Amino acid sequence: MDKPIFNIDRHSEGQRLDNFLRKQRKNLTTGQLYKLIRKGQIRINGKRSQPSAKLQNGDLVRVPPFIYFEEPQTQIKLPAKTVDCLMASIIAENQDYLVINKPAGMAVHKGTGHDYGVIEILQHRPAYQHLLLAHRLDVVTSGCLVLAKNRTALLDFQAALKARKVKKTYLALLEGALDNSVLVKQSLAETRINNLKTAVIDDKGKTAVTQFEPQGHRNGISRVLCSPVTGRTHQIRAHAAYLNCPIVGDTQYGAKPRKNLSRAVFLHAEHIVFADYSFQAPVDADFENFWQSL
Numbered sequence: 399m400d401k402p403i404f405n406i407d408r409h410s411e412g413q414r415l416d417n418f419l420r421k422q423r424k425n426l427t428t429g430q431l432y433k434l435i436r437k438g439q440i441r442i443n444g445k446r447s448q449p450s451a452k453l454q455n456g457d458l459v460r461v462p463p464f465i466y467f468e469e470p471q472t473q474i475k476l477p478a479k480t481v482d483c484l485m486a487s488i489i490a491e492n493q494d495y496l497v498i499n500k501p502a503g504m505a506v507h508k509g510t511g512h513d514y515g516v517i518e519i520l521q522h523r524p525a526y527q528h529l530l531l532a533h534r535l536d537v538v539t540s541g542c543l544v545l546a547k548n549r550t551a552l553l554d555f556q557a558a559l560k561a562r563k564v565k566k567t568y569l570a571l572l573e574g575a576l577d578n579s580v581l582v583k584q585s586l587a588e589t590r591i592n593n594l595k596t597a598v599i600d601d602k603g604k605t606a607v608t609q610f611e612p613q614g615h616r617n618g619i620s621r622v623l624c625s626p627v628t629g630r631t632h633q634i635r636a637h638a639a640y641l642n643c644p645i646v647g648d649t650q651y652g653a654k655p656r657k658n659l660s661r662a663v664f665l666h667a668e669h670i671v672f673a674d675y676s677f678q679a680p681v682d683a684d685f686e687n688f689w690q691s692l
Contacts, residue, residue, distance in 0.1 A: 402466030409528040412549050415442065415459070425463055434462065473652065474514050476522060482506075484519050490677050494688035495531060495544055496520070496553035496671075499679035502540040502661045507533060514621060516543065536632065538648075541568070541667025542679045555672060559629065564672040568624040568634055569681060571689060572643040573653055573663035576612045576620040582637040583607050586630045589625040594650055596633040599640055606630045608637040616692040623668075634665065646688075660684035 410418055419431055419440070431440075433450070438446045441460045442453070454461070456660035468691060490497040498516065500506070505515035520526040532544040532555040546552035558564045587603030589596055598605075614621050620643065624634045632651075638644055639651040646664040649655055661684045669678045 402461050402463045402467070404459040404461065406455060406459065408455050409548055410453055410635050411455045411480075412451065412553065413453050415440070415447055415451045415453060418453055418459070419461070419465075426465065429581065434465075435524045436510070461605040464599055474518065476514060476519055480518055481535075484516065489542075489679055494547055495532070495555075495675070496526070496547060497677045497679075498543050498545070499682075500535055500540055500667075500686070502663070502666075502682065505537045506534050512537075515543070520545070520600060533629075536635075536663075536665075538661075538663035539568075539665045539677070540661075542670040542677050542681055543667070544670060544677070545648070552644065558672045562627065563640075564670065566629075566667060566671075567669040568625060569617060569666045569668045569685075570622050570624070570634065570638065571646040571685075572620045572622050572638055572641075574618065574620060574643040575615045575648055576610060576622055576643050577615070577643065579612065580609065580610045581638060582605065584637060584638055584640055585631060588631055591650075595631065596640075596650065597630060597636040599636065604630055606633050606637065608634055610638075610641070611640075616689070617690055619689075624665075626688060635663075660688060664688065 404422065407540045416431055419426065419554045434440045435447065435449050435612060439462050441447060442457050484498065487499045487501060489499050491667060505512040505671065507515040507517045517531050519531060520529050528547065530546045532552055534545050535541065544555060546555060584599045584606060585601055585603040586597045586606040587600035589598055605628060609625040611623040612620050613623060626633050635645055635648055635651045644651045644653040647653055647656060647659050648663045664685055666681050666685055667679065668681065
C-alpha cells in the first residue's frame with residue numbers, strides 16, 4: 399500500500415505548504431490543517447514545518463492517513479458537447495500557457511450554481527491536469543482567458559498583473575450614443591444586491607480606472623473598446639453604468655430588459671498582451687450578428 403505521502407513535482411514547486419494541502423484536500427478546514435501542522439502530524443521530508451513553508455521539487459509531504467486515503471469523490475459527468483466546444487475554443491498554446499476564447503455563459507471554475515467550469519473541464523484531460531487559472535472572467539463575459547501550465551508561468555503572469563503590465567482590451571455594446579473617448583476614474587467597492595455580487599461606486603472603495611473608446615453607434619447602441627487600467631470585479635460593467643451607458647443585456651447594472659437576446663451580456667475580452675505575448679479572441683457570431691441587425 400502507498401504511504402500517506404505527497405510527492406512534490408515542478409507543478410507545485412514554490413507553493414506554501416498550507417495552500418498546497420488546501421488544494422489537494424478541499425474538505426480539510428483551515429483549523430484542522432493548522433492544528434495538524436502545529437502538532438507535527440504533517441511534515442516535509444520528515445521534519446516539522448510551518449504552514450508558510452515553501453515546497454521544493456522532490457519534497458515529500460507526509461500527512462495522516464485519513465487525509466491521504468480519502469474516499470474518492472463522485473466524478474462529475476461532463477456533457478460531451480460542452481467539452482468539445484471548449485476544446486475547439488483553444489486559440490494558442492505553448493509550454494507555459496494555454497489561451498482559450500471562453501464562451502459566454504460558461505464559468506471559469508465551479509462554484510455557486512455551477513458544478514464545473516473551464517478549469518475543471520480541462521483538468522479532466524491528462525495533458526492539462528496541472529493547469530492553473532491565471533486570471534478570471536465573469537460567467538457572462540466571453541473572450542481571452544489565460545491558463546498557466548506551470549507554477550513559474552503563473553507567478554510571472556500574476557507579477558505582471560500586479561505591476562499593471564498586462565494590457566486587456568474588451569469589446570462591448572453599450573446602451574446610448576457614446577461619441578467621445580472618456581477615461582472613468584471611479585473607485586469601486588464590492589457588495590451584494592439581490593444576492594448578487596455587485597460593484598458599486600464608492601469613494602472609500604478601491605481605485606478603478608477604465609478607458610472607453612467608441613467605435614461607432616447604431617440605433618441607440620454604441621460599439622466600444624474598453625481598456626481597464628486596474629482590475630476590479632465587474633469594473634467595466636460598473637463604469638459603463640456610471641456613464642449611463644450600461645452594457646446591452648446587463649440588467650444587473652441598469653440595462654433595460656430585452657427579449658430573445660442571443661447572449662446575456664454583450665462584453666467580450668478581445669485582446670490580452672503581457673511580456674512578449676499577444677493573444678486575440680475573435681468575437682462570437684451571436685455578438686456580431688446582434689450588432690449587424692441593429
